[in-house]
Amino acid sequence: MAKACGKIILFGEHAVVYSRPGIAMPVKNLYTEVKAYKSDCFSYCVDRVLDEEEKEKLTKLIEFVFLELNLKDNIHLHVESSLPISLGLGSSASLAVALIRELTEFFFLGLEKKEINNLSFKCEKIFHGKPSGIDNTVINYEKPLYYDGGKKTEFLKIKKPIFFVVASTGKKPETKKVVSELNEKYNSDKKKYNRIFDEISDITEKAKKALEDSDIVLIGELMNKNHKLLKEIEVSSPKLDLFCEFALQNGAYGAKMSGAGKGGNMIAVTDKENKDKLINALCTLSDQVFEIEVKT
């Protein structure tokens, strides 16, 4: 049986698609598990009801991985996941990584981490069209990640634990759609969008140091600034903005949307003392609130 965790983007979403850096964290308490069994015919089962589109994507993913790995034997795959589908927590990348890990073990393929990462990046293209690669990379390496399109991938060394609280808006972000709509706007005014992406890039660089120093006040300020710029490029939503405001009034040092936007999650930074207050407050707005403690 192989497992892969979830992820959350902390800084630089969207800008990372345009070769700027991004920072993402593994979410280790949520994960996908895949187990392969010998079988006479090919089949799979999943621990939840999938809609037609989800079924189609899963079948496509499995077929693609089998083709890429040149596998021909029939097997039965059992998939279980505590990750909500399409809520910005990396369910697709987590599934791809867990599947490739399990096939690597089951068929004794001996694939290295890097090879698994490269293949899971190709899988992400099936789901998202033009992914930056940040999701599959943070999930593969399971460490807080500074990601620069693969050019300068670094793992962050976080000395003191930092507490984040995530609240889901309940609305699925359509990553592919949001990314392609932004791309149209980008093509019509590159100057404007490059300026904003550069500002986000500057924030991400500062955030890298603030995270390594566990400076939650600065992390909070930078999250607020990043959110403002994401609003400017119109990938936020009234609900995400409301969640951010509410978090700031209830013990957060900073808050922003996370991931593609127009739905998905808000993430806020807090401290040990304010954590429970913030969680309880956010539970009045969202039925999916959880904390992440980050350290390395």
Ligand code: PMV
């Ligand atoms: O919605 P998510 O969590 O899958 O995040 C998408 C992040 C983007 O930067 C918008 C796209 C990408 O591939 O990095």
